[in-house]
Amino acid sequence: MENEEVILLDLWASPFGMRAKIALALKGINYEHRDEDLSNKSDLLLKTNPVHKKIPVLIHNGKPICESLIIVEYIDEIWPHKFPLLPLDPYQRASARFWADFVDKKIYGARNRKIRTAKGEEQEAAKEELIENLKLLEGELGNKAYFGGEHLGYVDVVLVPIYSWFYTNEKFGNFSFETECPKLIAWAKRCFEQESVCKSLPDQDKIYQHALQLMKRSGYE
Amino acid sequence: MEGAVVLLDFWPSMFGMRTRIALAEKGIKYEYKEEDLRNKSELLLQMNPVHKKIPVLIHNGKPVCESLIQVQYIDEVWNDRAPLLPSDPYKRAIARFWADFIDKKIYDQGSKVWKTKGEEQETAKKEFIESLKLLEGELGDKAYFGGENLGFVDVALVPFYSWFYAYEKCGNFSIEAECPKLIAWAMRCMQKESVAKSLPDREKIYEFILHMKKIFGIE
Numbered sequence: 001m002e003n004e005e006v007i008l009l010d011l012w013a014s015p016f017g018m019r020a021k022i023a024l025a026l027k028g029i030n031y032e033h034r035d036e037d038l039s040n041k042s043d044l045l046l047k048t049n050p051v052h053k054k055i056p057v058l059i060h061n062g063k064p065i066c067e068s069l070i071i072v073e074y075i076d077e078i079w080p081h082k083f084p085l086l087p088l089d090p091y092q093r094a095s096a097r098f099w100a101d102f103v104d105k106k107i108y109g110a111r112n113r114k115i116r117t118a119k120g121e122e123q124e125a126a127k128e129e130l131i132e133n134l135k136l137l138e139g140e141l142g143n144k145a146y147f148g149g150e151h152l153g154y155v156d157v158v159l160v161p162i163y164s165w166f167y168t169n170e171k172f173g174n175f176s177f178e179t180e181c182p183k184l185i186a187w188a189k190r191c192f193e194q195e196s197v198c199k200s201l202p203d204q205d206k207i208y209q210h211a212l213q214l215m216k217r218s219g220y221e
Numbered sequence: 222m223e224g225a226v227v228l229l230d231f232w233p234s235m236f237g238m239r240t241r242i243a244l245a246e247k248g249i250k251y252e253y254k255e256e257d258l259r260n261k262s263e264l265l266l267q268m269n270p271v272h273k274k275i276p277v278l279i280h281n282g283k284p285v286c287e288s289l290i291q292v293q294y295i296d297e298v299w300n301d302r303a304p305l306l307p308s309d310p311y312k313r314a315i316a317r318f319w320a321d322f323i324d325k326k327i328y329d330q331g332s333k334v335w336k337t338k339g340e341e342q343e344t345a346k347k348e349f350i351e352s353l354k355l356l357e358g359e360l361g362d363k364a365y366f367g368g369e370n371l372g373f374v375d376v377a378l379v380p381f382y383s384w385f386y387a388y389e390k391c392g393n394f395s396i397e398a399e400c401p402k403l404i405a406w407a408m409r410c411m412q413k414e415s416v417a418k419s420l421p422d423r424e425k426i427y428e429f430i431l432h433m434k435k436i437f438g439i440e
Contacts, residue, residue: 051322051355065314067321077310090297094285101287102271136271 006031007059009045011038013210015108015161016068017056018200022157023075025196026083069100072157085154099140099147100158106133107162116172116211117218127173131180138183145190156191160201163188167204168211224281226251229265231258233429235328236288237276238380238419243292245415246371247299289320292376305373319359319366320377326352327381335391335430336439346392353400360406371413375406379416382407386423387430 008024008031010017024031036045036055048057048064058065058074065074076085086093107130114126137159141147147155166177166188178185191197228244228251230237244251256265256275268277268284278285278294285294296305306313330352333345356378360366366374385396385407397404410416 060311063311065311066318070314070317070321073317074310074314077313090294091280091283091285093297094290094294097290097293098286101290 004029005059005061008033009036009042009048009055009057009059010034011036011055012202013207014055015165018161018164018202019068019157020056020058020071020075021200022160022197023072023085025200026085026152026157026194027075027079028082029075029079069104069158072154076154083151085148085152085157087148087153096147096154099137099155102133103137103155103159107137107159112169115169116215123173127175130169131175134177134181134184138181141183141187146187152191152194152197156187160188160191160197163192164201164204164207165211168208171208172211225279227254227279228252229254229256229262229268229275229277229279231256231275232421233384233426234275235380235384238383239288239376240276240278240291240295241419242371242376242379242415243295243305245419246303246305246376247295248302249295249299289324289377292373296373303370305367305371305376307367307372316366316373319356319374322352322355323374323377323381327378331381331384331388334388335434336437338439342392346394349388350396350399353396353403357400357402360402364409365406371410371415375410379407379410380420382411383420383423383426384430387427390427391430391434 006024006029008017008020010020010033012035021033034042034044036042038055041053044059045055045057046053048059049055049066052066054066056066056068056071058071060074060078065071072085086096112126112130114122115130118126140155144150146152147159166185170176192201226244226249228237228240230241230253232255241253254262254264256262258275261273265275265277266273268279269275269286272286274286276288276291278291280294280298285291292305306316327349330345330349334342334349337345359374363369365371366378385404389396411420
C-alpha cells in the first residue's frame with residue numbers, strides 16, 4: 001500500500017484519540033498527527049466532521065472517518081495482515097464489540113466525570129459504579145493475558161487509554177484502583193510493555209495537570 | 222450456520238425491530254419470545270446479565286446483545302445472502318457512523334418529544350427534525366441508505382418510523398411536512414415484507430405511549 005496519506009486530527013489528552021494512535025502504531029502505519037485546539041477548531045476538523053465537530057478524525061487519502069471505535073475497526077480492515085485486532089470468528093467479534101460498547105457506555109461515560117466534578121454522596125456513588133464496572137471487565141479478562149487472548153486485541157486497544165487517567169481519578173476520588181481492581185492494573189501494565197501502547201499514552205501526571213486546568217476553567221473547586 | 226435461533230424481545234422496541242428485520246431479510250427461522258420488562262425472565266437475566274435488556278439474540282445457545290452488534294453478527298454468519306453492510310471498508314465505516322448517529326441522537330430526542338411539554342418539547346422537536354434532516358442529506362437521491370437495497374443504516378433507522386405517528390400526535394407536528402424525503406424512504410422500506418412484518422402498527426405504538434405517559438405521570 002504505497003503512497004498512503006494518513007492524518008489523525010486529535011487532542012493529546014483524549015482517550016478516544018489514543019485508541020486510534022495505538023491501532024496505527026500496532027499496524028506500523030506512518031501518519032501525520034495534528035493536535036487540535038478545541039476552543040479554536042481548525043477548518044479541516046469542521047469540514048471532515050461537520051456532524052459532531054469532534055476529534056479524533058482519521059483522514060485516509062483525503063477521506064474522513066469519525067468516531068474512535070469506527071476508526072479502529074476501519075484501521076483493522078484496511079491493514080488486516082499486521083496485528084489483527086478483531087477476531088475472525090463472528091461470535092468472538094460480537095463479543096469483542098459488546099465489551100467495547102460496554103467500555104464506551106460505562107467506563108468512559110459522562111457519569112464517570114462525577115468522580116472529578118462531584119462531591120460527597122454523588123462522588124461516592126460514581127466511584128462505586130466505576131469500580132463495579134471495572135470488576136465486570138476483570139471478569140471478562142479472566143486468566144487471559146489480554147482481552148484479545150495471547151495478544152492485544154480490539155477491547156485492549158479500546159480500554160487501555162483509561163490507564164493514563166487512573167492517577168487523575170484516584171487523586172480526585174481519593175481511592176486506589178490497584179486495591180480495588182488489581183487484575184486490571186496488572187493487565188494495563190502488561191499492555192504498557194508494548195511500545196505501541198506506551199508511546200501512544202501520555203504521562204499520567206500530565207493528564208492530572210490537564211484535568212486540574214479543565215476544572216479551573218469550568219469553575220469547579 | 223444453521224442451529225436454533227431465539228430472539229428475546231419486546232414488541233414496541235425499535236432495537237428489537239432491527240434484529241427482526243435483519244433475520245427476515247436473511248430468511249432465518251427463529252423463535253420469538255416476548256419479555257415482560259417488569260418481570261424479566263430467568264433466560265433474559267442469564268443471557269444478558271450485564272445490561273438485562275432486550276433484544277437478546279441467542280444462536281446455538283450463545284447470546285449476542287446490543288441491536289447493532291446483532292445485525293452485524295447476523296450479516297457475518299449468514300453472509301451468503303442479502304448483504305447488509307457494504308464490502309468496502311470505507312463505505313462500512315460510513316454506514317457504522319450513521320447507525321451510531323441514529324443511536325446517539327434519534328432515540329433520546331424522540332423520547333423527549335413524547336415525554337416533555339412546553340419549551341422542553343419545542344426544543345426536542347427542533348433537534349429531532351434537525352437530526353432527521355441530516356439523515357435526509359445522507360440518503361440523498363438513493364432509494365435506500367444501502368443504495369439499491371436495504372442496508373445497515375436502513376435497518377437501524379426504519380424501526381423509528383413505527384413511532385413517528387405517536388411522536389407527531391404527542392408533539393402536535395408533522396414529520397412529513399418537515400422531512401418528506403425521509404417519509405418517502407420509510408414508505409419504500411415498508412413495501413418490503415421483512416420490514417412490514419417486523420414493525421408494529423403505529424396506532425398500537427401510540428396507545429402504548431399513552432399508557433406509558435399515564436404510568437410516568439406525564440400529561
